[in-house]
Amino acid sequence: MQKETITIHPYDAPAGGWGSVKSLGTTAAHFHAYDAVPVLRHQNKPDGYACVSCAWGRPQKSHVAEFCENGAKATFSELTSKRVSADFFARHTLAELRTWPDMDLEDLGRLTEPLRYDSDSDRYLPVSWEAAFADIGTELKALAPKSVVFYASGRASLETSYMYQLLARLYGNNNLPDSSNMCHETTSVALQKVIGQGVGTVHVADFEHTDCIFFFGQNVGSNSPRMLHQLQEARERGIPIVVFNPLRERGLIEFKNPQNPAQMLGGSATEIATHHHQVRPGGDIAALMGLCKAVLELDDQARADGKPRVLDQPFIEAHTHGFEAFEARVRDTAWADIEHESGLQRSALEGAARIYARATAVMAVYGMGLTQHKRGLDNVTTLVNFLLMRGNIGKSGAGICPVRGHSNVQGQRTVGISEKPELVPLDKLAKQFGFEPPRDKGLTTVETCEGVIDGSVRAFIGLGGNFVRAVPDHNRVEPAWSGLRLTVQIATKLNRSHLVHGQLAYLLPCLGRIERDEQHGVLQTLSTEDSTGWMHASRGHHAPASEQLLSEARIVAGIAKATLAPNPRIDWDAWCDDYGRVRDAIAETFPEIFHDFNRRIEAPGGFARPLPARERVWKTPSKKAEFTLPQGLSAAFTGDGGTDVMRLMTLRSNDQFNTTIYGMNDRFRGVEGTRRVVFMHREDIAMLGLEDGQEIGLSSAAGDGFQREVHGLRVVEYDLPRGSLGAYYPECNPLIPLWQHADESQVPAGKSVPVRVLPQPMARLPIAA
Ligand SMILES: Nc1nc2c(c(=O)[nH]1)N[C@H]1C(S)=C(S)[C@@H](COP(=O)(O)OP(=O)(O)OC[C@H]3O[C@@H](n4cnc5c(=O)[nH]c(N)nc54)[C@H](O)[C@@H]3O)O[C@H]1N2
Ligand SMILES: Nc1nc2c(c(=O)[nH]1)N[C@H]1C(S)=C(S)[C@@H](COP(=O)(O)OP(=O)(O)OC[C@H]3O[C@@H](n4cnc5c(=O)[nH]c(N)nc54)[C@H](O)[C@@H]3O)O[C@H]1N2
Ligand SMILES: [Mo]
Numbered sequence: 001m002q003k004e005t006i007t008i009h010p011y012d013a014p015a016g017g018w019g020s021v022k023s024l025g026t027t028a029a030h031f032h033a034y035d036a037v038p039v040l041r042h043q044n045k046p047d048g049y050a051c052v053s054c055a056w057g058r059p060q061k062s063h064v065a066e067f068c069e070n071g072a073k074a075t076f077s078e079l080t081s082k083r084v085s086a087d088f089f090a091r092h093t094l095a096e097l098r099t100w101p102d103m104d105l106e107d108l109g110r111l112t113e114p115l116r117y118d119s120d121s122d123r124y125l126p127v128s129w130e131a132a133f134a135d136i137g138t139e140l141k142a143l144a145p146k147s148v149v150f151y152a153s154g155r156a157s158l159e160t161s162y163m164y165q166l167l168a169r170l171y172g173n174n175n176l177p178d179s180s181n182m183c184h185e186t187t188s189v190a191l192q193k194v195i196g197q198g199v200g201t202v203h204v205a206d207f208e209h210t211d212c213i214f215f216f217g218q219n220v221g222s223n224s225p226r227m228l229h230q231l232q233e234a235r236e237r238g239i240p241i242v243v244f245n246p247l248r249e250r251g252l253i254e255f256k257n258p259q260n261p262a263q264m265l266g267g268s269a270t271e272i273a274t275h276h277h278q279v280r281p282g283g284d285i286a287a288l289m290g291l292c293k294a295v296l297e298l299d300d301q302a303r304a305d306g307k308p309r310v311l312d313q314p315f316i317e318a319h320t321h322g323f324e325a326f327e328a329r330v331r332d333t334a335w336a337d338i339e340h341e342s343g344l345q346r347s348a349l350e351g352a353a354r355i356y357a358r359a360t361a362v363m364a365v366y367g368m369g370l371t372q373h374k375r376g377l378d379n380v381t382t383l384v385n386f387l388l389m390r391g392n393i394g395k396s397g398a399g400i401c402p403v404r405g406h407s408n409v410q411g412q413r414t415v416g417i418s419e420k421p422e423l424v425p426l427d428k429l430a431k432q433f434g435f436e437p438p439r440d441k442g443l444t445t446v447e448t449c450e451g452v453i454d455g456s457v458r459a460f461i462g463l464g465g466n467f468v469r470a471v472p473d474h475n476r477v478e479p480a481w482s483g484l485r486l487t488v489q490i491a492t493k494l495n496r497s498h499l500v501h502g503q504l505a506y507l508l509p510c511l512g513r514i515e516r517d518e519q520h521g522v523l524q525t526l527s528t529e530d531s532t533g534w535m536h537a538s539r540g541h542h543a544p545a546s547e548q549l550l551s552e553a554r555i556v557a558g559i560a561k562a563t564l565a566p567n568p569r570i571d572w573d574a575w576c577d578d579y580g581r582v583r584d585a586i587a588e589t590f591p592e593i594f595h596d597f598n599r600r601i602e603a604p605g606g607f608a609r610p611l612p613a614r615e616r617v618w619k620t621p622s623k624k625a626e627f628t629l630p631q632g633l634s635a636a637f638t639g640d641g642g643t644d645v646m647r648l649m650t651l652r653s654n655d656q657f658n659t660t661i662y663g664m665n666d667r668f669r670g671v672e673g674t675r676r677v678v679f680m681h682r683e684d685i686a687m688l689g690l691e692d693g694q695e696i697g698l699s700s701a702a703g704d705g706f707q708r709e710v711h712g713l714r715v716v717e718y719d720l721p722r723g724s725l726g727a728y729y730p731e732c733n734p735l736i737p738l739w740q741h742a743d744e745s746q747v748p749a750g751k752s753v754p755v756r757v758l759p760q761p762m763a764r765l766p767i768a769a
Pocket of ligand 2: 106152153155156179180183184368372405406463464465466467470472490491493494495511512513552650651652657659660729730733736
């Protein structure tokens with residue numbers, strides 16, 4: 001249960017450092033995972049397993065220990081010695097378990113055997129694998145294929161993911177949303193449009209050659225801490241790192257490398273951000289237009305002075321399209337509007353532009369702060385405009401660097417998990433497996449939720465994840481969920497989505513990636529793609545949590561065999577006996593990326609997929625990189641127009657992995673013992689007649705007639721822009737209407753949710769320290 005001592009105080013120690021070492025020890029103890037500590041040395045190593053936490057790339061030469069505090073937490077969380085078995089479920093009804101906090105559910109430990117929901121007793125009861133597959137197959141055969149959704153959460157391997165997309169397509173739909181639909185789908189759609197590839201252009205090695213990094217809306221200290229090594233190395237070379245973030249995140253301020261003894265024993269921490277701009281949430285388009293305007297002004301000045309141009313004119317002419325219209329738009333955009341929308345001063349933006357103009361190789365790194373907005377696409381494409389002005393794509397040390405979330409989320413899309421049929425080589429699949437794949441667009445995450453609400457979706461299969469918790473509009477989506485005919489969850493640990501279920505429900509426990517996956521006594525190799533487009537082999541290093549677990553591949557194959565007519569070209573069992581055979585099939589479907597897959601995956605550092613834009617080959621209709629015009633200067637939904645509407649950013653703490661809550665502390669933000677907080681500017685607190693520590697509620701200001709509220713949040717005075725708020729995801733997801741998503745990509749707009757503060761009776765909570 002939630003710890004009750006709550007302390008809130010500013011955290012002024014660096015990221016990393018002893019705090020992270022201490023946190024490691026506490027988490028190993030918390031998860032009862034002491035025997036997992038030695039396993040860590042295999043994390044992200046050529047002979048080892050790919051970390052199950054974030055997707056950040058690996059250097060070609062690995063560090064002694066290629067793991068971070070949060071990667072270790074993810075490892076301990078998977079390798080916990082706690083178990084939740086059938087006798088537990090015999091003692092608790094699902095109605096009772098639904099009253100438990102999320103953290104307590106996952107804290108029960110690893111699932112150990114397949115379970116089937118029994119409506120008479122409202123309990124999960126054990127079922128054999130054979131019976132589970134047979135029942136699921138019978139149900140799926142009876143359902144209309146278009147009414148079934150195959151969700152994937154971003155962790156399963158390339159091999160399993162390929163099998164999963166094939167299962168959906170052979171069954172008859174492209175309903176293959178994945179967590180990317182809540183995350184970097186904005187990137188995939190935007191970058192495809194403007195540079196002709198849906199993924200970033202940066203390799204980890206580029207950090208050694210860059211001479212300036214612009215960093216937008218990504219919380220590296222918590223969410224991709226291994227990147228701090230590259231940032232630290234860059235800083236040691238004196239490279240400026242210019243940050244745009246409404247919050248002054250600790251991980252971006254300074255870092256002590258826990259693997260550097262000199263730094264740990266008293267040496268000073270490395271300052272990471274050299275410049276920090278506290279942009280308003282949703283203000284990045286304006287900030288970027290300001291940067292571009294200042295670059296044009298510097299170019300004007302250089303021309304007037306007879307100095308070398310600031311714009312990379314030869315690059316713009318040879319490689320881009322649409323510059324003139326873009327230039328005109330930038331010149332027409334008034335500084336007053338830029339300052340108003342971004343919340344930043346002209347002089348600050350001009351200063352940042354001078355840093356940019358001095359650098360020859362600039363890299364732009366970004367995360368959810370750009371993608372989860374109404375105009376998330378414009379955020380990304382305007383960032384690309386900014387890079388293109390000086391040719392900062394397709395040269396060493398430069399490029400666009402989206403930081404993906406789940407460890408194989410990029411890879412799942414690469415091997416065909418996509419609701420967008422145009423991104424998948426369907427003709428190839430048709431030929432390879434002798435069937436006619438469905439050609440119509442499948443459902444995104446948001447459309448899946450809408451379909452569950454309107455009854456058109458009848459069944460949900462989840463390859464990992466915690467869908468009902470991760471999506472917006474909880475109070476509309478969750479109640480509708482029980483209207484489903486069938487829910488099947490393939491998972492390692494119990495979560496809320498397993499308790500909110502369809503009429504027929506199966507909970508199928510699988511091996512985690514860190515566990516030894518032996519098929520007929522042979523240790524199997526799996527593979528993943530990191531955020532920089534490198535493929536890595538992964539081999540488990542720990543005994544499975546239970547003898548009854550099956551690999552994810554076996555589970556997918558089990559469902560496929562029970563559901564689909566036999567196909568002479570697919571031997572699901574043979575694929576599961578040796579995943580190398582799945583890799584051969586992947587290589588046949590995607591030869592450009594995966595030719596010779598089985599040989600190349602054995603290279604110690606893995607292998608890189610082709611990234612045409614890195615070579616300045618633009619796979620856009622114009623064959624050029626596109627300058628584009630943003631639709632407006634604000635990326636945000638503004639709400640119903642009331643003057644008291646504020647912008648809420650939903651955030652991750654340092655003690656969670658998405659909906660998996662490891663603990664109640666957010667060390668870097670100084671919050672301990674609770675997640676029910678709202679960060680608020682001192683003057684906003686005063687203006688609203690509130691007090692620091694007071695309990696309040698939030699209410700959506702969407703203005704669509706639905707009441708969406710979250711209560712029992714404590715006001716925490718915080719350094720963030722006026723008019724904006726910060727609070728945790730997933731607790732605040734009930735405040736986000738399903739329709740408040742990014743245009744085109746449909747990523748829920750979790751970073752600028754229009755809300756009002758609901759003062760509650762002054763319930764002053766005691767604050768320690
Ligand atoms: N330990 C840990 N690691 C993780 C995860 C985790 O939960 N825990 N989740 C994984 C996943 S799936 C993902 S997608 C990534 C997420 O990693 P991030 O992309 O870092 O996502 P968030 O934590 O949501 O935080 C986004 C950052 O954007 C800032 N921000 C918010 N609004 C704006 C804005 O309008 N403009 C700008 N410039 N900044 C803004 C916030 O202050 C915050 O620092 O991390 C992955 N890694
Ligand atoms: N308001 C708001 N909402 C958000 C976000 C936000 O910033 N704000 N972020 C969004 C983002 S970026 C994402 S990616 C989504 C995340 O959405 P999801 O990917 O659906 O959620 P997770 O919390 O990562 O899923 C955790 C569960 O995965 C299961 N699991 C763990 N490891 C494995 C494994 O190896 N195999 C299998 N089969 N299952 C496993 C466990 O049962 C665990 O409970 O949430 C999104 N929702
Ligand atoms: Mo994500």
